[in-house]
């Protein structure tokens with residue numbers, strides 16, 4: 001029996017040997033730790049000494065402030081003014097305390113001393129009201145600014161990420177950097193909040209320091225001596241936490257995935273029918289308990305660091321009060337000044353405690369924000385070029401010429417020396433066994449992948465042509481409608497599911513309805529209680545559940561709505577019933593007859609019988625091509641063998657030499 005299936009309480013079981021849980025081993029095939037990239041990243045970070053980090057902090061604060069300045073200058077200016085104001089009130093408060101103490105410690109009757117100290121007491125009261133008002137202003141302004149800064153940083157990041165070449169996102173290193181950047185977008189918000197309060201505390205501490213130094217110069221270094229060990233401890237703990245988080249990122253993601261599956265509507269049936277829930281939940285418990293052991297390790301290390309920092313800070317406080325004692329007894333400091341110094345040291349150490357906590361968090365947020373910055377930089381480096389040679393107008397044909405393609409990290413090419421011609425007014429079919437390269441070729445035609453060898457030529461009416469490598473890629477995307485094999489199911493309205501096919505154009509409901517009609521889904525959508533505004537996901541108020549085939553029709557409508565000269569459809573009928581399937585293929589034929597270049601990828605060879613040209617892929621190269629009759633005439637041909645195998649399923653195999661059965665679509669339309 002697998003270790004995952006015993007009834008032991010995973011929370012109580014000891015950490016597994018080698019740090020790999022049975023769940024990790026069984027569900028994910030081994031240890032999930034951020035190794036290669038982590039080491040690389042850590043290398044860069046460990047070079048960042050305390051001093052380097054101290055200088056990086058203002059730079060990151062500047063990033064956040066710049067974003068704040070760009071989105072809401074008034075709120076940012078309000079924040080700065082209120083913070084400086086609070087520093088000034090803190091200094092005034094100390095000066096007023098000093099006045100009050102000086103008056104109270106002076107010679108004379110108590111009533112006189114109280115009267116003399118009254119103005120300073122009034123100043124103290126005004127200062128505290130002023131501080132409260134300024135604090136309220138700070139809260140209002142930062143509440144206004146923080147979400148805007150988060151939005152600005154997140155928008156920059158996601159804009160950059162969605163513009164990255166698909167090939168680059170296939171590189172694990174790039175993928176990880178882009179993924180890590182996700183965590184820093186809300187760090188920008190927290191960073192701003194923390195920067196504001198850290199700035200507030202710092203300003204009031206500087207104000208206290210100035211007042212202290214003006215009372216006696218020796219008091220200032222003492223305050224620093226108390227502060228430094230705590231600062232060191234904070235940075236050390238934050239770095240440790242950050243490294244741990246990076247190291248465990250894959251493990252965390254896997255645990256989150258396990259939980260996600262448990263509530264995923266798509267998986268609900270299998271989870272129950274296959275009893276997968278128990279396995280997943282047990283896996284979750286076991287993997288989380290491994291993370292808990294890491295949390296315990298971190299807590300122990302942090303406690304130790306806090307102890308060391310606290311000890312040094314305590315020794316410094318002791319020294320500070322000793323010097324104060326000595327100054328008072330030796331007559332170097334008046335008693336009233338000593339009293340003020342005690343108040344200043346007390347308030348400063350309280351502020352210091354909160355400063356340390358906030359700097360600690362700020363430091364960690366800074367590292368995450370740094371990841372977002374790095375992700376945005378890497379995304380820019382791998383971005384799809386924004387410019388290029390415009391495509392000929394109108395496009396008449398696309399020629400794939402001696403194209404090879406190797407996926408990043410792959411050892412063998414997925415396409416080898418492939419040449420294909422796609423013309424408007426024709427249906428071009430790509431067929432072949434699983435993994436033979438059809439989808440890869442479609443992605444290359446769509447401009448999503450650039451060939452590693454050869455090129456794809458976009459041809460105009462007079463034979464002028466532009467290669468995909470130097471072409472304006474946005475122009476290629478505009479010229480292609482795509483129905484991918486694993487098309488997305490947008491959990492939005494039915495109308496959006498079609499209109500999102502042309503996200504670069506304003507929505508045109510008449511065309512949405514036409515596209516839906518062409519894909520045989522219009523009647524169904526219009527019959528829903530909320531029609532086009534129905535959300536095609538059950539979790540919402542206006543939510544409805546579509547069947548697999550209905551989803552596929554919606555996706556078909558989407559690719560139609562794009563209304564591009566080239567339409568690439570990858571298994572467009574895999575979920576359709578036989579009648580719907582035949583109709584769908586007939587509609588593709590009609591579309592081609594109307595002037596579209598239709599590229600059809602399918603395993604339903606009855607449909608390819610009507611195609612104008614068929615390319616048969618085998619292990620990444622074109623093994624055969626021609627029309628249906630031509631390919632069927634090849635006695636030992638791959639296409640013929642596949643066609644016969646499919647026909648045999650229906651008991652339609654004919655004796656050698658006799659005519660092979662024709663597909664209904666082909667027979668009906670007379671093509672092929």
Ligand SMILES: Nc1ncnc2c1ncn2[C@@H]1O[C@H](COP(=O)(O)OP(=O)(O)OP(=O)(O)O)[C@@H](O)[C@H]1O
Nearest residue numbers: 170407410414432433434435436437438439440441
């Ligand atoms: N993102 C990827 N990274 C690495 N290799 C890939 C990737 N996508 C596909 N491949 C590999 O490229 C080869 C061709 O895959 P492709 O998806 O193009 O085949 P296909 O002909 O469309 O298959 P199917 O009929 O199963 O859809 C396969 O060996 C596959 O493993």
